[in-house]
Amino acid sequence: MTSASTNVPAVALKGVSVAYGFAGGGRYEAVQPVDVSVEDGEFVAILGPTGCGKSTLLNIAAGLMPPSSGTSLIFGERLSGLNTVAGYLFQQDALMPWKTSRDNVAIGLEVRGMARAEALKQADAFLKKVGLASFGDRYPHQLSGGQKKRVALAQVLVREPKILLMDEPFGPLDAQTRLIMSELLLDLWQADRKAVMFVTHDLDEAIALSDRVLVMSAGPSSKIIGDFTIGLARPRDIAEVRSLPEFHILHNKIWNCLRDEVRKTYGLSDSKAGAAS
Amino acid sequence: MSRMKLLFLQVMVAVVGLTIWHLGSTVAIGVASNGKPVHLLPPFFFSTPWDVIKRVVTMFVEGSVYKHLMITLIEATLAFAIGGISGVAIGFWFARKPLVAAVFDPYVKMMNALPRVVLAPIFALWFGLGIWSKVWLGVTLVFFIVFFNVYQGVREVPQVVLSNARMLGMNERQLLRHVYWPAALSWVFSSLHTSVGFAVVGAVVGEYLGSSAGLGYLIHQAEGVFDVTGVFAGMVILMIFVMVIDFVVTMVEKPLLVWRPGETKTV
Numbered sequence: 001m002t003s004a005s006t007n008v009p010a011v012a013l014k015g016v017s018v019a020y021g022f023a024g025g026g027r028y029e030a031v032q033p034v035d036v037s038v039e040d041g042e043f044v045a046i047l048g049p050t051g052c053g054k055s056t057l058l059n060i061a062a063g064l065m066p067p068s069s070g071t072s073l074i075f076g077e078r079l080s081g082l083n084t085v086a087g088y089l090f091q092q093d094a095l096m097p098w099k100t101s102r103d104n105v106a107i108g109l110e111v112r113g114m115a116r117a118e119a120l121k122q123a124d125a126f127l128k129k130v131g132l133a134s135f136g137d138r139y140p141h142q143l144s145g146g147q148k149k150r151v152a153l154a155q156v157l158v159r160e161p162k163i164l165l166m167d168e169p170f171g172p173l174d175a176q177t178r179l180i181m182s183e184l185l186l187d188l189w190q191a192d193r194k195a196v197m198f199v200t201h202d203l204d205e206a207i208a209l210s211d212r213v214l215v216m217s218a219g220p221s222s223k224i225i226g227d228f229t230i231g232l233a234r235p236r237d238i239a240e241v242r243s244l245p246e247f248h249i250l251h252n253k254i255w256n257c258l259r260d261e262v263r264k265t266y267g268l269s270d271s272k273a274g275a276a277s
Numbered sequence: 278m279s280r281m282k283l284l285f286l287q288v289m290v291a292v293v294g295l296t297i298w299h300l301g302s303t304v305a306i307g308v309a310s311n312g313k314p315v316h317l318l319p320p321f322f323f324s325t326p327w328d329v330i331k332r333v334v335t336m337f338v339e340g341s342v343y344k345h346l347m348i349t350l351i352e353a354t355l356a357f358a359i360g361g362i363s364g365v366a367i368g369f370w371f372a373r374k375p376l377v378a379a380v381f382d383p384y385v386k387m388m389n390a391l392p393r394v395v396l397a398p399i400f401a402l403w404f405g406l407g408i409w410s411k412v413w414l415g416v417t418l419v420f421f422i423v424f425f426n427v428y429q430g431v432r433e434v435p436q437v438v439l440s441n442a443r444m445l446g447m448n449e450r451q452l453l454r455h456v457y458w459p460a461a462l463s464w465v466f467s468s469l470h471t472s473v474g475f476a477v478v479g480a481v482v483g484e485y486l487g488s489s490a491g492l493g494y495l496i497h498q499a500e501g502v503f504d505v506t507g508v509f510a511g512m513v514i515l516m517i518f519v520m521v522i523d524f525v526v527t528m529v530e531k532p533l534l535v536w537r538p539g540e541t542k543t544v
Contacts (some may be wrong), residue, residue, distance in 0.1 A: 064440055082443060094441035098459040098536045107455060108445040141538035159445065 008076040010163050010195030011038040011061050016070035018056050031056055032223040033070055036214065038163075040075075041193040045206035047258065048216030049265040054199045055091075055167050061197055062088050062165050074163070087161030089169040093148055095140045101127060101151045102136035108159045126154040130184060146177040150184070157188060164189075164196045170205070182209060183238045190235045203258065207232075207250050208241050215257050218264040226257040295326045302326075324506040332510040342514060348491040349518070352408050352480035356415025357473055363416070364423025365465065369457070371424075372431035389421045393479070397486045406487055415479025422472040423465055430464030431457050463537065466530045473526050477519055492518065 018031040031053040038044045046054045059065045060072055063083040072079040074086070095104045105123035110116055127136055130150040140148055149169060156164065169185075170178040186209060189196065200206050206213045207230055215226035230250060232241055241247055298318065302325040305314030320328075336342040371378040397414055404410040434456055442456050484493025492515050499507025 062444060064444070084446065086444070088441065088444040090437050090441055092435075092437045094435075094437045096438060096442070096456065096459070097538075098463065099455075100536075107447075111446050111448075111451045111455075139536040141536070155441075155445065 008040075009037040009073070010040045010042070010075060011036070011197060012073040012076075013037070013057065013061065013067075014071050014073065016057070016060055016067040016072060018053060018060070018065075019068045029221045030219060032221050034224050036197075036224065038195045038197055040162075040195050042212065043189065043193075043196040043198065043210045044212045044214060045198045045200055045210035046214045046216060047200060047203060047206045047254070048222065049218045049258075049262045050201060051265060052216045052219045052222040052261070054216050054222075058088075058165050058167050058197060058199050061163075062086055064088075083163070085161060086163040086165050087156035087159055089152055089156050089164070089166040091168045091171050093140065093152075095148060095151055095155070097140050100137050100139055101132060101143070101154075104140070104151055105154045105158050108155060112159075122158055123154070126158040127151070129188065130154045145173055146181060149173065149177075149181055153181075153185065153188070162194060164194050164198075166196065166198045168200055169198075171200075171202075178205070179238060185209070186236060186238060203251060203254060204242065207247060207254070208236065208238050213254055215254060215261070218261040225261070226254065228254055228257075298323070299326050320505075321503075322505060324509050328506045329509040329513060332506050333513050336510060336514070342495070345491050345495050346514070346518060348408065349477070349480050349484065349493070352411040352483070352491065353415060353473075353476040353522075355408070355412045356479050357419055357476040359412065360416040360419025360476065361423050361465075361472065364420045365427050365461070367420075368424045368427025369431060369461065372428050372457075372461075378428070385421075385424075388417075389425075393417050394482060394486075397483055400483070401487045406489065411480045411483030411488065411491070414483040415476045418475040418479045419472045422468050422475060426464040426468045427461045430461035434460045463534065466534055469526050469530055470523060473522055474519065477515075477522065481515065 013034065013036040015033040015035065016031070017029070017033040019027055019029045021027050034057070036044075036046075036057060046057065048054045056065070060067045061074075061079075061083065063072075063079050063081055063086075074083055095101075096107070099107065102120060102123050105126055106116070106119040109119035109122060114122075124133070124136060127133055130153055132147060132150050132154070135143065135147060135151075138147075140151070143151065152169075170181045173181060182205060196210075198206070198210060210230055213226075213228045213230060214224050215228070216222050217225045228250065232244065232246060232250075301318035302316055302320045302323050304316070306317055307315040309315050371381070393414060396417060397410070400410040400413050404413055439452070439456060442452055447455060480491065481493035481496075484491035485497045486493075488494045492511060496508055496511035496515070499505075499511060
């Protein structure tokens with residue numbers, strides 16, 4: 001762990017729960033009260049079957065939605081409104097389609113009051129870092145899915161957020177591009193460690209990238225059912241790390257925990273049958 | 278298909294149409310009991326293409342048409358400007374204030390359901406027979422098109438783009454400028470051809486129902502004296518007029534909508 005002088009976690013969700021009320025008076029509990037904490041400089045993956053509410057936890061940490069109960073502390077301070085020290089990488093395309101890549105990256109600096117010329121300079125530098133040096137003048141619709149993600153990554157990182165929130169950011173990409181993007185993310189992150197909350201349903205991705213993997217149970221009323229420390233040495237090479245024996249041991253351990261939950265979401269069997277197989 | 282081939286086929290359609298018109302109105306298919314030739318398209322009702330072309334050329338050469346073109350152009354431009362600006366302003370206001378939108382919703386629907394032609398006489402009464410009765414008729418048409426498009430555009434900004442913009446630190450004013458405004462503008466431009474067309478419709482219909490100048494007036498005058506050639510000539514000029522305006526609109530919107538998908542071509 002690289003947490004600097006303080007021991008205050010970057011993100012601490014305390015007893016956070018999410019429930020939706022329906023117009024008819026019904027109530028749907030999406031997430032049971034959970035505690036999640038991410039240290040400064042720690043890369044935490046939240047793993048779970050689809051629909052378990054892991055993205056919801058991310059939105060709460062971002063301040064995009066309020067929890068039904070519980071509090072979120074950001075570097076020890078109670079969060080109300082938007083989390084201004086966090087950068088959020090969305091699963092879907094979130095770039096402004098009417099702005100070029102360069103403008104999309106620069107805008108986050110401009111709205112802070114930075115002069116446009118300086119913002120554009122930094123945007124160009126960041127586009128270069130994500131390997132899109134010559135794509136600054138392209139509009140999002142002229143980019144491939146992977147290129148759009150790179151722009152989005154630059155857009156978030158150029159603002160130097162203290163916390164990175166990522167919602168299955170590479171989910172819609174093909175397998176090869178995902179691997180390349182994971183490598184890029186790890187390279188950028190290792191250079192300047194920030195607290196990361198990384199939501200995914202991909203077990204390999206979670207182990208390869210993170211320091212800690214939290215496993216969530218299937219919804220409704222999901223909760224955190226597993227907390228695994230990933231002791232693989234850093235800096236890591238995404239491709240190599242997957243062939244290490246420790247990787248497979250961790251993979252088996254976490255998969256045992258996750259398997260029943262995945263089955264539940266598809267209504268395949270109850271937990272007993274899952275354990276027996 | 279190549280551009281030339283397409284153009285050729287397009288011209289062929291006109292040639293075939295004009296030929297049928299020409300033959301039908303000039304070649305007699307028999308003789309009536311009173312000794313007059315019988316046509317498939319009697320020239321009294323249909324004129325002939327050649328006469329219409331001669332009339333159009335004469336009107337341009339003599340210069341009598343320019344004054345009317347100018348009047349219609351001014352009316353349509355004013356209708357477009359006033360209708361467009363008020364449509365954008367109110368569309369924005371409604372989209373950002375759901376309560377206002379909800380309160381006015383039935384009235385907007387009622388106003389929009391009303392056929393605008395019935396307003397023409399009352400506008401003539403209120404604003405006189407000059408250009409303003411035509412301008413306001415055009416405004417009632419243009420306003421609703423722009424209004425609905427802006428309203429829709431602002432409300433249908435994808436939630437994820439909005440969340441992202443907020444996470445990038447934008448305040449309300451910055452969201453308006455960098456997210457809502459461009460989103461609405463793209464909808465306005467996609468409806469530009471329609472709204473410009475309606476501005477002309479408003480002007481011409483207004484002139485048609487009571488005026489002393491303009492293309493609608495020309496056509497109405499010709500109809501009044503059963504001058505079918507004059508009516509067709511007026512219609513041809515109106516069509517050319519609208520085509521020219523449409524071309525200008527296309528030129529204006531092209532650089533403004535480069536970011537839109539579907540505009541890229543392989544070279």
